[in-house]
Amino acid sequence: MKGAQVTIAMVVAQFLTVGLNTLIKASMSKGMSNFVFVAYSNLLALCLLLLATTIHHRNRAPTPINKSVIFRIFILSLLSIAIQTFIYTGLGYTSPTLTSAMEDLIPAYTFIIAIISRMEKLDLKLRSCQAKSIGTVISIAGALTVTLYKGLPVTSGVMPNDVLLSSQQSKWLLGGFLLAVGSFCCSISLVIQTWTIKDYPEELMLTTICCGFVVILSFVVAFVAEENPKAWILKPDMELVCIFYSAFVVISTRSVVHAWACRKKGPVYVAMFNPLGIVIALALGVVFLGDTLYLGSMIGAAIIAIGFYAVIWGQAQEEVMACEKYGPYSIISPSSSEAPLLVNKSKDTGSGNV
Numbered sequence: 001m002k003g004a005q006v007t008i009a010m011v012v013a014q015f016l017t018v019g020l021n022t023l024i025k026a027s028m029s030k031g032m033s034n035f036v037f038v039a040y041s042n043l044l045a046l047c048l049l050l051l052a053t054t055i056h057h058r059n060r061a062p063t064p065i066n067k068s069v070i071f072r073i074f075i076l077s078l079l080s081i082a083i084q085t086f087i088y089t090g091l092g093y094t095s096p097t098l099t100s101a102m103e104d105l106i107p108a109y110t111f112i113i114a115i116i117s118r119m120e121k122l123d124l125k126l127r128s129c130q131a132k133s134i135g136t137v138i139s140i141a142g143a144l145t146v147t148l149y150k151g152l153p154v155t156s157g158v159m160p161n162d163v164l165l166s167s168q169q170s171k172w173l174l175g176g177f178l179l180a181v182g183s184f185c186c187s188i189s190l191v192i193q194t195w196t197i198k199d200y201p202e203e204l205m206l207t208t209i210c211c212g213f214v215v216i217l218s219f220v221v222a223f224v225a226e227e228n229p230k231a232w233i234l235k236p237d238m239e240l241v242c243i244f245y246s247a248f249v250v251i252s253t254r255s256v257v258h259a260w261a262c263r264k265k266g267p268v269y270v271a272m273f274n275p276l277g278i279v280i281a282l283a284l285g286v287v288f289l290g291d292t293l294y295l296g297s298m299i300g301a302a303i304i305a306i307g308f309y310a311v312i313w314g315q316a317q318e319e320v321m322a323c324e325k326y327g328p329y330s331i332i333s334p335s336s337s338e339a340p341l342l343v344n345k346s347k348d349t350g351s352g353n354v
Helices: 002-028 034-056 067-093 096-103 106-116 127-148 162-199 203-225 238-265 267-271 276-288 295-326 338-343 346-351
Strands: none
Touching (some): 002 067, 002 238, 002 276, 034 203, 034 238, 067 096, 067 162, 067 203, 096 127, 096 276, 096 295, 106 127, 106 162, 106 295, 127 162, 127 295, 162 203
């Protein structure tokens, strides 16, 4: 019964995440500025985090923080702004389906960065390393497929003329590139976040400070990038719903569900639900946005999912070997910090915060 509860909670969390992307896409099609959206949603999230931090530390003062950690948190905030800008701009040019597919590249990107930064050792004699290496290549191949190859339309829709088709193809390629860059920035953020949390194990305080930096930076970016002053005026329409949905439902609820599911089932189990986001995005995009479903999107998403599961399977095998060698608590030891590094990707793409 408990296992069913965790499963249902994770499916709901995926619906919440992809639902936000669908709402943002619909709002952008009606003129919502993604820069203003990022600024307002982060400001509202900061208010929520300040309240939570105050309650959490009402009886215990937080651990003192040094300049090195502050600097790393500032770098994380810069990456957070880059992630949100690239992801939401790419979403405006493409679809929630491609966005969900590209987010599954994060484990592959993180695996490469972890090897370069020597957070993870590459021993191709081990089946786990072989699986992660092959999965990384497959994931990148799937991303190229879903971006470069549209294929025949699977669902019926109005056939555009050649000029409109060429324009849409150019935007699709640009959007795919922006989504790939955003996913890569998210992987870098995960590596720095893991490094920072080791030195300052106060997740809530770290997240609040980073969100404060993000609010300042997001308003600076919005003031520079947004040329229409009327975009700052909030109306009781879909844009306001998106801001509240992002700040309260996705950032708070999903984070709590993920933390609870990790405690119950472990991080690998949580990560297994990420490819479900592609299926949900396909369904929501076709039903609510009227998107045309292309064969290339289906093939590319399937390839990325295969590569994703290969990386996760390899990581699971390493955790099993570590557990057998060092004991049942070795998975959370500093020497095996790659587990959360590789699988907890959805926390940054949805909220844009640490």
